[in-house]
Amino acid sequence: MTSRSPMVARRVGAESGTRQLLMLHGIYGRGRNWLAVARLLVERRPDWSCWLADMRHHGDAHPGPEAGTLDALAGDIESWGVEQGVQPDAVLGHSFGGKVALAHAARQSTRTLQTWVIDSTPEAKSPSGSAWEMLGIVRALPATFPSRQAAITGIEAGGFSTGVAQWMSTNLVHDPDGFRWRLDFDVMERLLHEFFQTSLWHVLDPGAARHDIHVLKATESSVISPAVVARLVELQAHPRAGAAHVHLHQREGGHWIHAESPEVVVELLAEWLGW
Helix, strand or coil, rough: CCCCCEEEEEEEEECCCCCEEECCCCCCCCHHHHHHHHHHHHHHHEEEEEEEEHHCCCCCCCCCCCCCCHHHHHHHHHHHHHCCCCCHHHHHEECCCHHHHHHHHHHHCCEEEEEEEECCCCCCCCCCHHHHHHHHHHHHHEEEECCCCHHHHHHCCCCCCCHHHHHHHEEEECCCEEEEECCCCCHHHHHHHHHHHCCHHHCCCCCCCCCCEEEECCCCCCCCCHHHHHHHHHHCCCCCCCCCCEEECCCCCCCCCHHHCCHHHHHHHHHHCCC
């Protein structure tokens, strides 16, 4: 018997939407982070429905039996799909979720699947970047705060913008002792190590399964290195057309491009979603 998936997801769009897009958040996010994009997208593409996932340890999801590997989180998608009777036609993931989406594609070698990787990288590398820096900042702050603003101020003092600090504060919950983090940062660290240690270039290989993979690099983000961009461009030019697409130009925005410029992501998806 298949065990219950830790992942949960809510649907956006009419049930008449005949095709399904599953949307995966980043390491400190939850499904509702993609609500604005999903609502705009189903207006543009009513033939699609969107599912906003909370992956294990995030939002309203169950924690699961362990922190989990990328492959385990990809397996959560499969068990969730069996429970809900949904087999996504496309899977989109931002940042950490982008690598989970690629891990899911690796498990789906026998069927056609479209995968969207939003400002994430398939490479293995040393821990770095804004998500890693955020981990150090929140661990240096108190365990509880007298107000949400106190947490925002602490994150701003660590060098993050007010917008990012406010977004991060959505992970606070209020109890009698004040505001505390919903997230388990020991688990977040283990998941981030898994992200940085895992290479998924083989999913993008031109000889791999019948996948249509789109990678969006935000212009003001360094998550995807120049070397990775060059390799993606080379893959895009491979004679096996349609295997990989890299979207670089006129995609203004930082790492949280879906929150800063949702219309940019919607336009891209509306144009390319499905095949």
